[in-house]
Amino acid sequence: MTNATGSISRARMSDVAQAAGVSLVTVSRAVNAPDKLAPETLAVVRAAIERLGYVPNLTAGSLASSRSRIVAAVVPTISNPVFSETIEALTQTLAESGHQLLLGQSAYRGAEEAALVDAFLGRRVDGLVLTGCNQSPALIVRLKRAGLPVVQTWDLPDNGAALVDMVVGFSNRDAGRLAARHLIERGCRSLGFIGAEEDRSRRRLDGFKAEAAKLGVRTVAAELIRPPAQMDQAGARLQQLVARQPDLDGVFCNNDLLAAAVLFECHRVRCPVPRKLAVLGFGDQPVARAATPQLSTIRIRRAEMGERAGQMLLTRLAGEAPEAQCIDLGFEIVARDST
Numbered sequence: 001m002t003n004a005t006g007s008i009s010r011a012r013m014s015d016v017a018q019a020a021g022v023s024l025v026t027v028s029r030a031v032n033a034p035d036k037l038a039p040e041t042l043a044v045v046r047a048a049i050e051r052l053g054y055v056p057n058l059t060a061g062s063l064a065s066s067r068s069r070i071v072a073a074v075v076p077t078i079s080n081p082v083f084s085e086t087i088e089a090l091t092q093t094l095a096e097s098g099h100q101l102l103l104g105q106s107a108y109r110g111a112e113e114a115a116l117v118d119a120f121l122g123r124r125v126d127g128l129v130l131t132g133c134n135q136s137p138a139l140i141v142r143l144k145r146a147g148l149p150v151v152q153t154w155d156l157p158d159n160g161a162a163l164v165d166m167v168v169g170f171s172n173r174d175a176g177r178l179a180a181r182h183l184i185e186r187g188c189r190s191l192g193f194i195g196a197e198e199d200r201s202r203r204r205l206d207g208f209k210a211e212a213a214k215l216g217v218r219t220v221a222a223e224l225i226r227p228p229a230q231m232d233q234a235g236a237r238l239q240q241l242v243a244r245q246p247d248l249d250g251v252f253c254n255n256d257l258l259a260a261a262v263l264f265e266c267h268r269v270r271c272p273v274p275r276k277l278a279v280l281g282f283g284d285q286p287v288a289r290a291a292t293p294q295l296s297t298i299r300i301r302r303a304e305m306g307e308r309a310g311q312m313l314l315t316r317l318a319g320e321a322p323e324a325q326c327i328d329l330g331f332e333i334v335a336r337d338s339t
Helices: 013-020 025-031 039-052 056-066 081-095 110-122 139-144 170-183 199-214 231-244 256-268 286-290 302-317
Strands: 072-075 100-105 129-130 151-153 166-169 191-196 220-225 250-253 278-280 296-299 326-328 329-332
Touching: 013 025, 013 039, 013 296, 025 039, 039 278, 056 072, 072 081, 072 110, 081 100, 100 110, 110 139, 129 302, 139 278, 151 302, 166 302, 170 199, 170 250, 170 278, 170 296, 191 199, 191 231, 191 256, 199 220, 220 231, 231 250, 231 256, 250 256, 256 278, 256 286
Parallel strands: 072 100, 072 129, 129 151, 151 166, 166 326, 191 220, 191 250, 250 278
Antiparallel strands: 296 329
């Protein structure tokens, strides 16, 4: 817009109301509570906003309503695409109710996660989505005192109860147990594990070892990589496993990218898969289907996790109770050619 002096001025809410032929209250609802307007009215107001270049003052709106309409999420890393489907589904679910997502990366460090949470609480976010269930006791106390909805994802607490508020995920320990059963059922008797040195990876390894021992395989060699574990590290870690355990015939990798890199290394040294070495991944990412041979893996519901987390938050923000405080999405083996 141009004012009387010819300079550009910022469009105001009153300008939008006049252009759209509606009240200031209607414009405010279009910005802060679009679900409360008829679709036709909302379209008219949004067209006026677009035409005038109006930028809503979200800070003022949040002060008036005590809601920021912002939800924050913390993930360990943005370099691993395994988290992207969860975040994308969470973003879409929140957007449908007029909420936006603020994303933080903890770099697999508890202190960084705590610092991010404190920063987000200071910005008065409406809710939080965290990765994992291994937050420190001090952070859990702060989260409970904050009094806002919190959803933990990508794991389940051992006692089946939400540690903070709500949780949606799967048991990493039980996923490790399933991996061991699958490889042993395929005839493997000398097992290895390649993964990151972090909490959820260790839970999978614990379950993997426990189930292997239960089924008669006493020794499981493990290579743990300082996170984030990268594809180009997996080949060398496989070599180290073989050096320690020459009869290695089955390996479980903490994610599909590491498993694909193990396949590359097997191809390089002419180790036939799965005849000499069975390889099992985790996540059922696109690389599992693109690999040669196609990668057997454990499928987890990454997108559904984000969608359900968003729905749980929105339910709580609406003043209602979710159907369940703790949701187990489970997992399943996808048996392909590598095992």
